[in-house]
Amino acid sequence: MSSTEPPRSTPPTGNVQLPLGQRTVDWSTHAGRPAVELIDQTALPDVERLLRLTTVDEVVDAIQRLAVRGAPAIGVAGGLGVALAAVTISDPAARDAAVAALRDARPTAVNLARAVDRVAAVLPDGPQRTLAEALAIRDEEIASSDSMAAYGVDLIGELCGAEPRLLTHCNTGGLATVTGGTALGVVFALHRAGRLGGVVASETRPLLQGARLTTWELGRAQIPFRVAVDGAGPFLIARGEVDAVIIGADRICANGDVVNKIGSYAHALGAARAGVPFVVVAPESTVDRQTPDGGAVEIEDRGSAELAPNLPAANPAFDVTPFDLVTAVVTDRRVVRFAAGQTWDDIPLGPLRSLS
Numbered sequence: 631m632s633s634t635e636p637p638r639s640t641p642p643t644g645n646v647q648l649p650l651g652q653r654t655v656d657w658s659t660h661a662g663r664p665a666v667e668l669i670d671q672t673a674l675p676d677v678e679r680l681l682r683l684t685t686v687d688e689v690v691d692a693i694q695r696l697a698v699r700g701a702p703a704i705g706v707a708g709g710l711g712v713a714l715a716a717v718t719i720s721d722p723a724a725r726d727a728a729v730a731a732l733r734d735a736r737p738t739a740v741n742l743a744r745a746v747d748r749v750a751a752v753l754p755d756g757p758q759r760t761l762a763e764a765l766a767i768r769d770e771e772i773a774s775s776d777s778m779a780a781y782g783v784d785l786i787g788e789l790c791g792a793e794p795r796l797l798t799h800c801n802t803g804g805l806a807t808v809t810g811g812t813a814l815g816v817v818f819a820l821h822r823a824g825r826l827g828g829v830v831a832s833e834t835r836p837l838l839q840g841a842r843l844t845t846w847e848l849g850r851a852q853i854p855f856r857v858a859v860d861g862a863g864p865f866l867i868a869r870g871e872v873d874a875v876i877i878g879a880d881r882i883c884a885n886g887d888v889v890n891k892i893g894s895y896a897h898a899l900g901a902a903r904a905g906v907p908f909v910v911v912a913p914e915s916t917v918d919r920q921t922p923d924g925g926a927v928e929i930e931d932r933g934s935a936e937l938a939p940n941l942p943a944a945n946p947a948f949d950v951t952p953f954d955l956v957t958a959v960v961t962d963r964r965v966v967r968f969a970a971g972q973t974w975d976d977i978p979l980g981p982l983r984s985l986s
């Protein structure tokens with residue numbers, strides 16, 4: 631690079647062979663330049679590369695085009711984006727606009743707006759304090775993954791017995807969090823304990839988070855898997871090939887309704903029909919007590935370009951699984967089964983088991 635050329639914020643290509651345990655999203659001060667660094671999930675599984683984002687606009691763009699995705703991961707990216715605004719934007723009006731753009735980059739996962747608001751609240755205390763808050767969210771998500779995995783392993787053991795065959799939808803591993811994962815974190819933990827009977831990764835149309843990303847993570851962990859088209863899931867369940875469905879969430883409403891990747895609802899219906907447990911694993915940062923039920927959640931529609939360019943399309947990125955189709959919700963703090971009329975406020979926080 632010549633000395634007159636501006637520093638490149640993102641490498642155009644490359645295959646860096648990401649080490650195991652690479653954080654999906656993090657703060658970087660490479661070459662003295664503050665940046666949000668993330669695994670480019672649009673390039674996986676063919677190309678492993680990191681993006682180094684040095685402007686808030688780049689972070690917003692990365693969230694919108696799913697270079698970083700998954701509810702906890704976009705929350706962390708949004709929080710770090712606010713920290714980047716604190717160090718790169720001095721004009722208060724421009725900084726407020728940057729924060730608003732981060733908050734609105736995607737509407738459905740509650741983690742994003744929540745993390746942006748939390749970090750923006752300490753902006754008046756200066757860039758150092760702002761970065762510390764963003765890093766605290768990152769660290770909390772890492773710790774949450776461990777805790778969910780422990781609760782999830784116990785619960786799946788109780789519900790399914792030894793060596794369960796699990797079906798999972800979308801990608802809920804380290805790529806969707808920072809390291810570890812939500813539902814896929816439980817799958818990893820069962821495998822490490824020698825207690826996993828098998829796993830089916832649902833393809834996840836149209837962006838293939840299951841076929842591209844979950845299989846990449848399972849392969850790196852040397853876990854045998856089968857991939858299935860989304861429509862096959864309920865039939866595989868009906869045919870007795872699945873002992874439990876285990877998924878993540880983008881938002882869990884006050885009444886226990888679960889908003890997650892499109893296709894989750896169909897799997898829940900299939901599981902209910904077959905009498906198979908349907909388990910949701912998500913950190914408390916995905917719990918939204920302010921939204922009464924799934925009907926009140928803005929469901930992102932990603933238009934026709936990613937589905938059928940030049941054709942009119944209905945392309946909701948998420949759906950709502952009503953609380954009564956969910957066998958249990960596993961968070962980092964509790965295991966919950968909702969009854970009609972119950973809300974999160976009825977279930978105290980704390981490391982307790984509340985399966986009623």
Ligand SMILES: CSC[C@@H](O)[C@@H](O)C(=O)COP(=O)(O)O
Pocket residue numbers: 696699700701702739799800801802803806807811812839877878879880890891892947
């Ligand atoms: C921690 S994973 C939970 C969800 O975020 C995940 O299942 C999901 O729906 C992600 O959707 P995406 O559109 O890929 O961001």
